[in-house]
Amino acid sequence: MRAAFLAANPRCHECGAHATHVDHTIPVSSRPDLLMDVDNWRPHCATCSARQGARIANSRRNSGNSKRPSARPDPYSPDVL
Template structure:
């Protein structure tokens, strides 16, 4: 089994709040759509799939000032974005 156990995942999801609370509002939707239109292919070497997700290079949690900055985004297909976020989203205070 990869990633967190189901109990840890549920506990983490309950503490992090909804998408709007984390900064994914109408402004974000507009920036995301424009970014993906300009960068339609996944940035992972050798992938070549259509980009469906705009990944924050520096997380919104760590750098909220860069939330809407296109320079802090990279295009990814959903599979690669899911892999990245599962690696990076460990609750604070947990190892």
């Protein structure tokens, strides 16, 4: 399915370079039901895909909505005491 999508959409959505990655318009973290919906896919080159991934990670980090919880709670946190 991915290969057929890239064959039909060979250029990066952002820069027009050769697309090798598929990105989701609406993030799967927000709408897991759209994971395999090709209408929610965008072709990306490796550079733009990495840039988009970094942008999402930075926005989660800055908003405090990181999906990865810390391995162990801070023992000095008021919530733990």
